[in-house]
Amino acid sequence: MSAPLAPGETIGIVGGGQLGRMLAMAAARLGYRTAILEPEADCPAAQVANRQIAAAYDDPGALAELARLCAVVTYEFENVPVAAAERLAAAVPVFPPPRALEVAQDRLTEKAAINAMGIGTARFVAVDSDEDLAAGLAAFGGEGVLKTRRLGYDGKGQRVFRRGPEDQVQGVFAAMGSVPLILEALVPFAREISVIAARGRDGKTVAYDPAENVHRDGILHTSTVPAAAAPETLAAAREAAAAILDGLGYVGVVGVEFFVLADGEVLVNEIAPRVHNSGHWTEAACAVSQFEQHIRAIAGLALGDPARHSDCVMENLIGDAVARVPQLLREKDVVVHLYGKAEARPGRKMGHFTRIMPPRG
Incomplete structure (x- = not known):
């Protein structure tokens, strides 16, 4: 893309929640039309957008339709499938770029990338077993926040460990879904x-x-x-x-x-x-x-x-x-x-x- 979008062009938004709603309202004020890709009917964004494509975020036909309709595509939440964003980006500009989406979707990847930029975060270790959790807690003085690496928000998929006999690690990995986890040191x-x-x-x-x-x-x-x-x-x-x-x-x-x-x-x-x-x-x-x-x-x-x-x-x-x-x-x-x-x-x-x-x- 080089020239700015002209008024009347269509911006695609993947996701139909309140953030998509407010983006659609802002786009309308600047003279743009919006098309929402969201499987839920009568979602908040569709109430104010010009069009809704009611389909899954990774539906190939829906992605092709969105790309055909739009001059640029964005998204309102970070759990959009990266493969879907990349598929869109092959046909239409997608901002923020899919790489940003990929980095933000995995807490371990995210923190490693931030540290590589010379920016500080809490200390962290990957956890893929109860043994990893025990080792991480030992390194962090018996305290930490255990989180799912992907798909957590608003405090979901988290468990706090503090010093004390009640914080047993046996079976925790399975209780958290046996999915990749990250343990972050508690920050005062x-x-x-x-x-x-x-x-x-x-x-x-x-x-x-x-x-x-x-x-x-x-x-x-x-x-x-x-x-x-x-x-x-x-x-x-x-x-x-x-x-x-x-x-x-x-x-x-x-x-x-x-x-x-x-x-x-x-x-x-x-x-x-x-x-x-x-x-x-x-x-x-x-x-x-x-x-x-x-x-x-x-x-x-x-x-x-x-x-x-x-x-x-x-x-x-x-x-x-x-x-x-x-x-x-x-x-x-x-x-x-x-x-x-x-x-x-x-x-x-x-x-x-x-x-x-x-x-x-």
Whole structure:
């Protein structure tokens, strides 16, 4: 691709959840049409897109149809089959590139790649047996977080080990599904932050202000901007995110999660090769949201200014918390966004709201 996409062209989005929904809305604002590949009927993204291809993500006929319809294809979640992304890339530009998808899908590969870029992470070891787990725990002082290497999100597929007789390793590998695992050393972090950054087709990068994140039961609860960390720490996080973008030859928006240590050092926790929940605040506190930024990047347009005009706190509406919406709509300086999901279930993200306020100082 060289010239930017012209208005009226179609952007393909693999995945039909709320991130795909918000990408489709941003694309429409810039004059683009969207086609969604998603097997679930009446998915959140299809409610606002121009077309849905209701088929599996790796369906050859559906992939061929998506490539035929679209000038460029992106994806809204990192568990898209890499082979499907590569098949699409043989026929139409795919951004972020399939390599970024492949790196992010395996936690061991991801951390090794980040370390190879000279960026720090928690210590880690591969676990393919109970014996590997015992050896890893011994190396990490008896503590660590055991995770599936693939397909985990929102705290799923994880087990925490702390010193004590209750943490027996016998049978754990089988209990975790006998799939490849990774053991990460526990990090004594002071806070968690994330950076939403973007890289254009011309290699230019921009980054939003880091957000400070609070999780509950493994799911993001709030993102607060500005984060309560030293300027040097925030700058280091931005620089690390830019280095990851360049190292992957990335195009589009990425979410990079960090642990901040007591001395201000940052360690990468994980990367998400897509728009990210901790960047939802940008739609309320910035002129150019992360969703528009992603569309700009993959369409070959100029990247927008990531500066914010307000301080803010974004909060997810999980499960029955969506019942708070009528009251939230009565409040001043609150921006509500619902995802079009019919059923509220425990742990399900139904929407979010962002409370904006004048910037301090």
